[in-house]
Amino acid sequence: MKPSADKVRTATWAAAAVAAMMATGLGGCVQIDTPTKPIEINLNINIRQEIVYRLDGDAKQLIEQNSEIF
Amino acid sequence: MTARFNRLAAAGAALVGAALLAAPAAQAQRDPAYQAARQAGQVGEQPDGYLGHVTPPTPEIRALVLDINIKRKDAYTRSAASTGATVEQFAFTSGCNLIARTQPGEKYQAPDGRWLTRDASSPVRDPRCP
Numbered sequence: 001m002k003p004s005a006d007k008v009r010t011a012t013w014a015a016a017a018v019a020a021m022m023a024t025g026l027g028g029c030v031q032i033d034t035p036t037k038p039i040e041i042n043l044n045i046n047i048r049q050e051i052v053y054r055l056d057g058d059a060k061q062l063i064e065q066n067s068e069i070f
Numbered sequence: 071m072t073a074r075f076n077r078l079a080a081a082g083a084a085l086v087g088a089a090l091l092a093a094p095a096a097q098a099q100r101d102p103a104y105q106a107a108r109q110a111g112q113v114g115e116q117p118d119g120y121l122g123h124v125t126p127p128t129p130e131i132r133a134l135v136l137d138i139n140i141k142r143k144d145a146y147t148r149s150a151a152s153t154g155a156t157v158e159q160f161a162f163t164s165g166c167n168l169i170a171r172t173q174p175g176e177k178y179q180a181p182d183g184r185w186l187t188r189d190a191s192s193p194v195r196d197p198r199c200p
Contacts, residue, residue, distance in 0.1 A: 047162050049198040055155055055163040056200045062149050068098040069141045
């Protein structure tokens with residue numbers, strides 16, 4: 001027996017609804033893993049690499065010109 | 071003849087004298103106590119550009135490190151002002167270089183806080199170091 005077009009449409013909608021519910025259910029579940037490494041707090045957040053590169057030449061010069069304190 | 075020789079000798083002596091005077095100024099040496107403390111691994115270079123204590127310090131070494139760190143901060147502050155950077159940024163960049171320049175056997179602090187002994191390989195530095 002061939003299912004009517006109506007029945008096929010209903011079944012498709014039902015499947016879509018179930019999929020949507022599952023997706024919502026999974027998406028709404030937030031999983032938090034226990035960190036395995038100790039948390040490091042980096043206080044140097046205002047020191048960006050590009051700044052370090054810009055200052056490198058001046059830092060080298062300072063060290064060479066004041067070698068007794070370095 | 072003699073007068074000319076005397077003049078030449080005087081000029082030569084003046085040149086040698088100038089070279090002798092200029093040499094220590096161009097290459098100022100570390101204080102012997104500071105150099106010894108570095109080689110003994112009692113003090114080491116921190117990533118922030120300052121000296122740190124690797125072992126519990128004697129009062130003499132504590133004073134020595136404090137004195138050098140005050141002078142370093144003064145130098146960093148002047149350079150930071152002329153480059154438009156913060157003292158911390160300039161000190162950190164200097165720290166990158168100072169750790170890179172440590173000699174085998176000297177101590178330096180890794181980014182995770184451990185004190186390591188410099189060997190022939192590259193030191194462990196902050197990833198932002200050039």
